[in-house]
Amino acid sequence: MFGGPGVRATVGAADAISRAVATFVHAARGLAEGATASVRDSENRAASERDTRRRALDEATQARQRAEAALAACTENCEGLQRALNAALQGERSATEQYNASVQAVAILAEARSRLTRQAQTLLAALDRAEPGSRTAAEYRDQLQGYLRAGRLEGDSQHGNGGSDSWAGGSSSGSTGHSTSVSLAEVVDDRPGALSFEKVSREQVEWGLDILSRVVEPALRMGKGLDYFAERDRAEGLSGERSYTGVHNWFYRPDLAIKLSRRPDGRLDVTNGYHRIRVARQMGIANLPAQVR
Amino acid sequence: MKLLDQIAADFTRAQAQLARSIGDTGTWRDDQRAQLERSRLDPLQQAANAFSADLRHAIDVVANAERLLAK
Numbered sequence: 014m015f016g017g018p019g020v021r022a023t024v025g026a027a028d029a030i031s032r033a034v035a036t037f038v039h040a041a042r043g044l045a046e047g048a049t050a051s052v053r054d055s056e057n058r059a060a061s062e063r064d065t066r067r068r069a070l071d072e073a074t075q076a077r078q079r080a081e082a083a084l085a086a087c088t089e090n091c092e093g094l095q096r097a098l099n100a101a102l103q104g105e106r107s108a109t110e111q112y113n114a115s116v117q118a119v120a121i122l123a124e125a126r127s128r129l130t131r132q133a134q135t136l137l138a139a140l141d142r143a144e145p146g147s148r149t150a151a152e153y154r155d156q157l158q159g160y161l162r163a164g165r166l167e168g169d170s171q172h173g174n175g176g177s178d179s180w181a182g183g184s185s186s187g188s189t190g191h192s193t194s195v196s197l198a199e200v201v202d203d204r205p206g207a208l209s210f211e212k213v214s215r216e217q218v219e220w221g222l223d224i225l226s227r228v229v230e231p232a233l234r235m236g237k238g239l240d241y242f243a244e245r246d247r248a249e250g251l252s253g254e255r256s257y258t259g260v261h262n263w264f265y266r267p268d269l270a271i272k273l274s275r276r277p278d279g280r281l282d283v284t285n286g287y288h289r290i291r292v293a294r295q296m297g298i299a300n301l302p303a304q305v306r
Numbered sequence: 307m308k309l310l311d312q313i314a315a316d317f318t319r320a321q322a323q324l325a326r327s328i329g330d331t332g333t334w335r336d337d338q339r340a341q342l343e344r345s346r347l348d349p350l351q352q353a354a355n356a357f358s359a360d361l362r363h364a365i366d367v368v369a370n371a372e373r374l375l376a377k
Contacts, residue, residue: 033327034347040320041354044313048361051310055368062375111377118371125360125367132353132360139353 038140045133052129056122063115066108073108077101192270192302197294200273200281208288217254218292224260226298232257264289264302271303281305310368314361321354 080098087094210218232241242257253259263269271286283290286303293301328347 030327030347033324034350037320037324037350037354041317041357044317044320045357048310048313048317048364051313052364052368055371059371059375114374114377118374121367122371125364129357129360129364132357136353136357139350143347143350 034143038143041136041140045136049126049130049133052122052126056119056126059115059118059122063112063119066112066115070105070108070112073101073105077105192265192304194300195271195273195281195303195305196300197290197298199279200283200290201276202283202287202291202294204283204287204291208291210288213254213288215288215292218288219296220255221260221263222289222293222296222298224257225264225301228257229261229264230302267304271301273303273305275305310361310365314358314365317354317358317361321351321358324354325351 077098080094080101084091084094084098228245229242239258239261242261246252246256246258251257251259254263264271271289272284273281273286274284276282281303284306286301290301324347328351
């Protein structure tokens with residue numbers, strides 16, 4: 014079991030992870046797409062320049078061919094035509110070099126664009142897979158925060174009493190608003206007749222009560238915490254409400270716990286948790302954790 | 307080119323922020339949970355690192371291509 018400060022540090026880390034992943038996923042998507050688009054633009058510009066240079070090379074080749082033909086037809090005083098041919102040859106060589114450079118530029122840009130696109134796709138897939146991880150961290154943070162609010166922590170300074178009397182004392186007296194173990198003999202069940210089990214099946218309620226009494230409450234009395242239940246759930250492949258963590262939350266998380274209110278005669282009215290209380294009585298369970306106001 | 311440099315700088319910053327946060331899981335006392343988170347996030351970091359390396363390569367290639375086209 015770990016104490017309140019440790020859990021708060023973990024809450025902070027889980028919160029930071031959740032935010033960091035969400036921020037990174039959002040930013041990285043745009044940046045990856047922007048980067049590949051930018052390289053593609055460079056490749057397109059280079060390809061356009063290559064096409065222009067191809068046309069220039071064709072013109073230079075034609076000019077050289079015309080100069081060669083003129084020189085071949087010349088019989089005397091051909092020096093001017095020879096100089097023209099030399100110039101045409103130089104122009105063609107220059108155009109060839111420029112064209113080859115543009116072909117090379119397009120080739121290396123195409124390779125870089127292809128490589129970056131593949132890597133961007135890998136990254137985007139990883140971002141898709143990481144989003145559930147981010148949600149897991151956020152859920153874990155929320156779970157731990159609920160745990161802290163419930164004052165379930167050994168050494169939790171917010172609750173002064175160390176939280177050790179939260180459920181194991183067997184008395185509802187002195188409740189501070191978080192769950193305490195309540196004797197069902199004190200509880201008034203004022204709902205007549207049979208209850209309908211629409212939101213949660215009767216079988217699930219029975220399963221939860223059984224796990225509560227056989228696993229969760231003994232573990233809590235031994236000083237185990239939420240991490241212990243999570244570890245057992247992982248080891249046994251349990252999740253959701255059909256898990257040790259789910260049962261723990263069902264009875265100890267503030268928004269899910271059984272809620273009772275003290276009557277002037279000292280007995281307890283049910284605000285929330287009729288089904289659990291009714292089934293627990295039928296199962297012979299004498300005490301349940303509940304919030305008493 | 308400047309756009310690509312800016313993108314690379316932004317990506318590096320985002321990576322560093324993510325790495326800092328993931329590094330914080332080392333302080334989690336719930337080791338198995340931290341391990342679970344890391345198993346989800348390590349592949350993301352690896353993909354980000356690989357992309358970042360290829361992005362730097364692309365920046366070099368674009369600069370090289372610009373030199374070639376300036377000839």
